[in-house]
Amino acid sequence: MRNTPLSEKKKLQIGTVFLYVVAQFLVIYMSLGYTNGKFIYALDDPYIHLSVAEMILEGGYGINVGEYASPSSSILYPFLLAFLLLTGLGEFSPLVISFVFSVLSLWILSGYCANSDVMREDRFSKISFFILPPALILATNSIALTMTGMEHSIHVFATISALTGLKDLVENRATSVSLIKVVLGVLLCSVIRFEGLALTVAMIIALFILGHRLMTLALAFLIPAILSIYVVGMMSLGLPAIPSSVMVKSGVAAEVEGGSFFKVFLELFENFRHSLDFGWGIAFFFSGIFFLYITFAHSSLTRNYRIFFAVPTFILLAHVFAGRYGWFGRYESYAVAALIIGIFSAPRRIIPFPLPRIGHTLAVLAIGLTYVDHIRIAPLASLNIYQQQYQMHRFATEFYPEKVAVNDLGYVSFKNDSYVLDLYGLGSEYARQLSRHDEWTPDLLTQITEKYDINFAMIYDHWFENIPPSWCRVGVLQTSMTSTASNHVAFYLFKPESEGRMRSALESFSDSLPNGASFHSFPCRSWS
Numbered sequence: 341m342r343n344t345p346l347s348e349k350k351k352l353q354i355g356t357v358f359l360y361v362v363a364q365f366l367v368i369y370m371s372l373g374y375t376n377g378k379f380i381y382a383l384d385d386p387y388i389h390l391s392v393a394e395m396i397l398e399g400g401y402g403i404n405v406g407e408y409a410s411p412s413s414s415i416l417y418p419f420l421l422a423f424l425l426l427t428g429l430g431e432f433s434p435l436v437i438s439f440v441f442s443v444l445s446l447w448i449l450s451g452y453c454a455n456s457d458v459m460r461e462d463r464f465s466k467i468s469f470f471i472l473p474p475a476l477i478l479a480t481n482s483i484a485l486t487m488t489g490m491e492h493s494i495h496v497f498a499t500i501s502a503l504t505g506l507k508d509l510v511e512n513r514a515t516s517v518s519l520i521k522v523v524l525g526v527l528l529c530s531v532i533r534f535e536g537l538a539l540t541v542a543m544i545i546a547l548f549i550l551g552h553r554l555m556t557l558a559l560a561f562l563i564p565a566i567l568s569i570y571v572v573g574m575m576s577l578g579l580p581a582i583p584s585s586v587m588v589k590s591g592v593a594a595e596v597e598g599g600s601f602f603k604v605f606l607e608l609f610e611n612f613r614h615s616l617d618f619g620w621g622i623a624f625f626f627s628g629i630f631f632l633y634i635t636f637a638h639s640s641l642t643r644n645y646r647i648f649f650a651v652p653t654f655i656l657l658a659h660v661f662a663g664r665y666g667w668f669g670r671y672e673s674y675a676v677a678a679l680i681i682g683i684f685s686a687p688r689r690i691i692p693f694p695l696p697r698i699g700h701t702l703a704v705l706a707i708g709l710t711y712v713d714h715i716r717i718a719p720l721a722s723l724n725i726y727q728q729q730y731q732m733h734r735f736a737t738e739f740y741p742e743k744v745a746v747n748d749l750g751y752v753s754f755k756n757d758s759y760v761l762d763l764y765g766l767g768s769e770y771a772r773q774l775s776r777h778d779e780w781t782p783d784l785l786t787q788i789t790e791k792y793d794i795n796f797a798m799i800y801d802h803w804f805e806n807i808p809p810s811w812c813r814v815g816v817l818q819t820s821m822t823s824t825a826s827n828h829v830a831f832y833l834f835k836p837e838s839e840g841r842m843r844s845a846l847e848s849f850s851d852s853l854p855n856g857a858s859f860h861s862f863p864c865r866s867w868s
Contacts, residue, residue: 348836349454356450356473357443364439373588374723376854379432382668382721382731383823386434386489387529388412388585388766391753393421394434401577403753403760403767411766415570415690415789416531417491431754434489441497442482448521449680452504456700471858475701478708478715479680481673484700487718493531494668499655499674501525502543503681506651506862507516509550510644518722522547523555530563531570534586535674538658542651544813549647551786556719559751578769585766618665619710620672627658628680634686652682658808666722668714680704721823725751727827727857728819732798734852736760740793740845742838745788747803748825761792763799782808789834796842797832800825812839812864815846839864 347502373377381387390500391403393411396419412418453472479485485493502525507519526543529536540563547557569692570583615621631653635646655678663669681701729751736744736752743759747754749767753760763780765772770791773785786808787796797811803825807813811832821827833842850859 345820349451352454352469352472352616353447353450355469356476358525359473360442360446361481362476362832363477363715364442364486367487368713369481372718373720375718375726378726378730379435380489380722380726381434381489381491382484382718382725384725384748387412387729387754389418389432389434389490391422391767392418393425396752397425403762405750407768408572409578409762409767409769410579411762413534413583413585414491414532415567416528417494435486437491438486438489438493441493442480442486443864445480445493445497445500445677446476446482448797449480449500449677451698452500452507452681453684453704463814470697470704472701475705475708476680478711479704479853480497481669481678482709484668484714484718485539485670485673487722488668488670489558491532492668492673494528495536495674497679498525498528498536499534499677500537500538500681502529503651503678506543506546506648507681507685509547509552510648511711512644519555527563528580531566532672535659535663535671538655538662539651539678544655546647549575550644560700569644571690574692580769584772591723611663612661615660615663615665620676621660621666624656624672624675624679627682628653628660631656632669632684647683649682657660667717669711671681676707680707704807717822722818722822724822726819729856730815730823731819731849731853732829733843735849736798739849740796740842743793745773745792745797745799745801752798759792759794761788761794763788763797777814780804780806782806786810795833795835795838797834798829799832801828801830802826810834812836813862814842814864815841815859815861817857817859836864 355443359636368379371382388403388411395402395405396676398405400408403411409550409784418439419434420514424436430668453476456656474484480496482493485496501521505518505521505525506513509522522543525655526540528545530540540559544556544559547559574581616625627824631649634641635649635653642651656675659672660673669676684700729748732746733751733754733756736742738756741756741758743761744752745761745763745765749760749762749764753762753767760767761771762773763775763785765775771788774788785804796814800815801807811834814833815831817829817831819827819829831846833839846859846861850861853859
């Protein structure tokens with residue numbers, strides 16, 4: 341690839357990052373307006389990671405003191421949060437991490453696009469120069485990912501870093517910066533999310549074929565060593581090698597942990613069928629097939645270019661067979677980033693847009709437009725979490741600080757000294773094992789809540805077909821529904837002798853609820 345004038349590249353990078361920062365702060369400002377000045381993430385999930393980070397600082401791992409669990413879907417992320425918690429950033433830690441890595445992603449990606457063959461003329465056309473920054477911001481889903489406060493922003497950065505660094509090596513333009521990008525990207529992908537292992541494996545093979553044997557050997561030794569330390573550490577705590585959160589949400593991962601290779605194959609095939617129900621699944625599949633054609637069948641490409649295209653090909657097809665979709669686009673955003681890099685890496689003779697610079701720019705814009713709605717609803721999602729999970733947290737920590745059972749773990753466990761039982765199984769390995777093959781029955785629910793001496797539950801009724809008849813449904817918290825699984829949270833009390841105290845707590849709690857949230861009380865018919 342030929343370099344455009346430095347000033348043009350820098351202008352594009354600065355303009356992209358500046359536009360992202362302005363847009364991100366505007367979305368945060370809108371969110372704060374909805375939540376009475378309290379910053380709340382668009383999902384409840386980052387509070388799970390924050391709970392684990394809290395426990396790490398106390399010498400444990402999980403969400404409850406003295407009980408080990410692996411509710412985090414990332415090896416590295418809780419430890420990064422624990423470090424930032426030490427600095428005093430508190431619950432802003434996920435925001436800071438997501439924001440910083442989004443800036444880095446956009447800086448590298450915009451510079452890469454500026455240097456691509458399709459932008460090889462001395463100057464960008466004005467339309468490309470002005471459309472590309474918002475197109476890249478939208479296509480990388482940076483704004484929505486930052487509002488989720490999850491590790492996906494790091495995954496996007498790692499993918500961009502590794503692939504753009506690999507392109508430098510392919511073109512024999514290796515510099516210390518490109519080598520750092522490759523190593524950092526591959527290492528981060530291996531420990532930030534388990535989907536990242538697809539890129540890790542593909543990159544190590546590519547580096548070996550390209551002749552970077554020392555780097556290959558170093559990564560091939562270091563990554564298995566890190567993963568082995570994690571696996572041995574989890575197993576020494578009596579936990580499975582794969583996090584509970586991954587096995588609960590991924591049938592493929594659950595079967596891998598179970599050791600049934602035939603069932604793994606069936607799950608991969610089922611996940612492939614499920615992927616084709618989504619627009620991104622279809623796009624990844626056909627893009628992967630096209631990149632596969634470029635890799636193995638296009639006669640005009642050099643050997644090194646074929647090696648390069650094999651990596652995004654593997655990423656896209658691996659996601660089709662084992663990945664997930666949705667929830668603010670956080671699951672597939674890294675694969676979208678790989679797709680964009682593939683588009684801008686293909687020589688003009690392979691993707692012959694009539695107006696190459698405008699054509700590629702509009703292609704990225706078309707990708708980005710699919711994520712516009714995530715930005716629109718992000719402040720409303722923050723409001724939803726504020727009305728529901730944050731209020732549940734307040735009740736469990738301020739109004740009625742007793743042992744509680746939930747089925748949607750997150751804010752209830754954060755900064756909560758009381759025991760929290762996760763019936764979904766993310767934060768409780770015993771609960772995951774108990775409900776692994778069977779639906780929750782009244783007997784099983786009674787068994788597990790009595791085992792842990794749970795006082796009450798805050799759950800979604802529709803997640804359970806049969807509630808134990810001895811549980812008293814004392815009321816329902818009603819909220820909006822944007823990113824939560826329901827707009828009704830049922831409160832159940834298990835002990836008749838606690839009813840008076842809980843009723844009093846609920847009355848005070850009900851009076852303190854914000855606009856859009858309300859609590860409706862019911863008599864305990866099963867105890868009358």
